[in-house]
Amino acid sequence: MNGPVETIKNEKRMLLLEFLDENRSRCETxxxxxxDGIFILDIEGNIVQVNPKFERLxxxxxxxxxxxxxxxLFPINYVNxxxxxxxxxxxxxxxxxxxxMTSKNGELVDLNITNVPISVNNQITGVCAVARDITELKRRKEEVRKVEEMHKILTDNVLDLIISTNLKGEIxxxxxxxxxxxxxxxxxxxxxxxxxxxxPDDxxxxxxxxxxxxxxxENGRExxxxxxxxxxxxxxxxxxKPIIDPETRHVLEVVSVLRDISAQTKVEEEAKKREETYRDIVEYSPDAVFIASGDQFLYINETAATLLGAANKEDIYNIGISDIIHPDYQEIAKERIQVVLRGEATDFLEFKLIRLDGTVFVAEVKELPTIFQSKPARHIIFRDIMERKKTQELLLNSEKLNVAGQLAAGIAHEVRNPLTAIKGFLQLxxxxxxxxxxxxxxxxxxxxRIELILSELLVLSKPHELKFETVDLIKLIESVKMLIDTQAIMNGVRIETIYSSKNITINGDKNQLKQVFINILKNAIEAMPKGGIITIELKKYSFNKVKLLFKDTGSGMPQHILKRLGEPFFTTKEDGTGLGIxxxxxxxxxxxxxxxxxxxxKGxxxxxxxxxxRYNQK
Structure with missing residues (x-):
């Protein structure tokens, strides 16, 4: 016979089964x-019902x-x-x-179990256990735990600074x-x-x-x-690096790794300063500087661009070095390149070079080996010596002038006295x-004529003291024009004047200026033996200067003669002295x-x- 306790258990089990049967249709779905897996237990712990999910688990x-x-159903260490x-x-x-939980085939399944008491007629008749498979969740948590441990090991021992911030930038x-x-x-x-x-600057x-x-x-680097x-x-x-939620794709936080680069930055800044200093020295050098490799320009300074007549540097980068070297100097240029490639510098040597407009000029050229952008290159210096040659010519002319002055003083004094006597006896x-x-x-x-030459020689040897006064330039030109008009008409020459401004005054020696204008007009008349037009144009050049242009319609002069104008005793006239200009x-x-x-x-x-x-400059 069953005891009272057993009878109560059986009664409760029957109540549980009846409850489950009554609610089956309502809770079937x-x-x-x-x-989740569901298994229902009576108060004795016996399974009385399971759902399909529990069967699979x-x-x-x-x-x-x-x-x-x-x-x-559970490993022994979980039974209690x-x-x-x-x-x-x-x-x-x-x-x-x-x-x-241990499955039928012996595999272990991680579960999260919720036990819900089943009450019938105010009596606990069983327990509904809801089992959720958390095997994958625990696996992920374990992976996260391992990553966190690895992260902790790395962050705690790495020399770089690791910072994690939220979306607001808070650490x-x-x-x-x-x-x-x-x-x-x-x-x-x-x-x-x-x-x-x-x-603040960064x-x-x-x-x-x-x-x-x-x-x-995306990852950032700065x-x-x-x-x-x-x-x-x-x-x-x-x-x-942004940390992204794999499900929502939202950024959770930003992890940054900061490496101290102060020493590296200092070295780079010093190298940059040295490079900038070198570049400034080269860029503002009075000599033209080129950096080249083979026949290609790698760098040029402003002086070089100006020397070659380039509007901008790009015009030069588009050509080769051989394009600016005169054909007569191509072979020697190639020989000097080989010297530089051997690591030796060359001495300055005169070269004929060609500007972008085709004009030829003379320059001294020196080459030496260098490094540019971490590659071997040639540092080429072009030194324009045209000005030096002009200076030498001026010094030579100055020396000629000095000699001419000394000679003129002697000739003038030695000739004028006997000439006076000859003129007297000639008159008798x-x-x-x-x-x-x-x-x-x-x-x-x-x-x-001899006296005229002597007068010019005396001006050359000992110029007269200038007597400055206020000169009305238009009146002076008109007076000169009046003096020279007769000679001009006799030679079929017409003199025209154009005055862009009125009442232009200068400070000067009226007689000497008149001598200059007469000389210019006489030369212009003589340059037009078949007649022509001389135009005298007067206009303001700037707020304090005035410009005079004397234009003739003669046949002009070739460049080699034009270059020598003003040299003492140089003249193209049969009876000229070469002293007037x-x-x-x-x-x-x-x-x-x-x-x-x-x-x-054309003239x-x-x-x-x-x-x-000064008073007329306002």
Missing amino acids: LFTDNL SGYEAEAAKQVKLQF KVFHHFHKAVLGQFQNYDCK LYVSPSCVHILGYTADEVVNQNSFAFIH AKNAYYNRKKVLSTL CYRILKKDGDFVWVESIC MEAQSDHNQNYFEIIQSEMD MISKHIIENHEGTIHFWSDQ TIIEVILPMA
């Missing part, structure tokens, strides 16, 4: 289609599962835990716990190396905004780079300065004789002015620039 079919004792929570549920308490974590690199402890920087530690770029990382979800605890700044290279002879008057006139004319230049220069000459087949232009009187 919830029970059978549930994603345990490997037991429904009827077989009912025959399995509860303690046999399972029964502890089961008895708590029988007493009416909801229970939730994790454990492992969530810093590695222990923060103390060594910045001097801060973790407690001093955690929860602080990371941008508060970035140098904060803007750092902000935009972080914004780019968050928008593109260099900036961060504040140390002692107030100094340290250069770091930062590599940051002319008065006493009525014959051969033509001869007397010819002799008188030639003697007058030279003295004219001297007079204009004494007036702080300049005179220039241009000539071609000659002489430009005279003089300073205006």
Whole structure:
């Protein structure tokens, strides 16, 4: 016979089964289609019902599962835990716990079990156990745990600084190396905004780079300065990576690895300064400097671009070195390249070079080996010596002028005295004789010419003291024009004047300026034996200068003659002295002015620039 306790257990089991039968249709879907495994136990711990999911978890079919004792479904080390929570549920308490279950084929399954007491007529008649498979979740947690452990090992021992920040830039974590690199402890920087530690000059770029990382979800790399605890700044290279939720694809945080590159940056800055210094020296060198490899230009300075007549440097980069070397010097240029390739420097040597417009000029060229952009190259110096040659020519002309002055003084004094006596006796002879008057006139004319030459020689040897006064330039030109008009008309020449301004005054010696203008106009008339037009144009050149242009319509002068104008005793006229232009230049220069000459087949232009009187400069 069954005892009272056994009878109560049986009654409760019957109530449980009846309850399950009555509610089967109502809870069928919830029970059978549930994603979690469900197994129902009586108060004795016997399985009375399971759902399909539990069958798959345990490997037991429904009827077989009912025959399995509860303690046999779990490893022995979990049995006490399972029964502890089961008895708590029988007493009416909801229970939730994790454990492992042994399936029919012996595999272990990680479960999260929730025990729900079943009450019928105010009596606990059983327990509904809901088992959720957490095997994959625990595997992931284990992987995360291992990663966290590895992360901790790395961050705690790595020399670089590792920082984790949230989307606002607030610091969530810093590695222990923060103390060594910045001097801060973790407690001093955690929860602080990371941008508060970035140098103000770098904060803007750092902000935009972080914004780019968050928008593109790609890794970022940048260099900036961060504040140390002692107030100094340290250069770091930062590599940051967004941590993304795999399900939502939202950024959870940003992890940055900061490497101290202060020493490297210092070396790079020093190298950059040396390079900039070298570049400045080369760029602003008065000599033209080229860096070349083979026939290719790698670098040129502004002086070089100007020397070659380039509007911009790109025009030179588009050509080769051989294009600017005169054909006569190509072979020697190749030989000098070989010398440089052997690591030796060459001496300065005169070369004929070709500008971009095709004109040829002479320059001294020196080459030496160098390194450019980490590759062997040639450092080439072109030194324009045209100005030096001009200076040498000027010195030579100056020496000629000095000799001419000394000679002129001697000739003038030695010849003038006997010439005076000859003229006196000639006048007596002319008065006493009525014959051969033509001869007397010819002799008188030639003697007058000798006196003219002597006067010019005396001006050359000892110029007269300038007597400056206010000169009305237009009136002066008109007076000169009046004097020369007769000679011009006799030679079929018409003199025209163009005055762009009125009442132009200068400070100067009226007589000497008149001598200059007469000389220029006489030369222009003689340059047009078949007649022509002389145009005198007067206009303001700037706020304090005036320009005079004398233009003729003659046949012009070739360049080799034009270059020699102003040299003492150089003339193209049969009866010329070669002193007129030279003295004219001297007079204009004494007036702080300049005179220039241009000539071609259409005629000659002489430009005279003089300073205006001060009161007339307003």
